[in-house]
Amino acid sequence: MAVSSNEPNSPVRDYWTHIRSRLSRYDLVLAAMPVLFVLAVLVAALLAAPLRLGIAVGAVGSIVLVTDVLYINPPSDVPVDR
Numbered sequence: 001m002a003v004s005s006n007e008p009n010s011p012v013r014d015y016w017t018h019i020r021s022r023l024s025r026y027d028l029v030l031a032a033m034p035v036l037f038v039l040a041v042l043v044a045a046l047l048a049a050p051l052r053l054g055i056a057v058g059a060v061g062s063i064v065l066v067t068d069v070l071y072i073n074p075p076s077d078v079p080v081d082r
Contacts, residue, residue: 026075029065036061 037058044054069075 025073026069029069032065033062036065 037055040058040061041051041054043049044051044057
């Protein structure tokens with residue numbers, strides 16, 4: 001009998017729950033930065049905009065993420081309940 005991915009004890013759901021519980025907010029921000037650059041460059045290429053515009057948009061998005069992580073919601077020594 002096959003296990004549907006909609007069932008609560010599905011191996012796929014358990015895998016992603018396990019991965020998600022091990023990643024911190026900072027891991028996700030680090031992963032989002034190159035994704036922003038790639039998306040910005042792809043959109044610039046699709047719209048026939050200059051490559052430097054796509055890179056600039058990706059950089060501004062990354063600056064926003066870094067500013068949020070370092071200054072708006074900085075790391076703290078207080079443990080967060082999950």
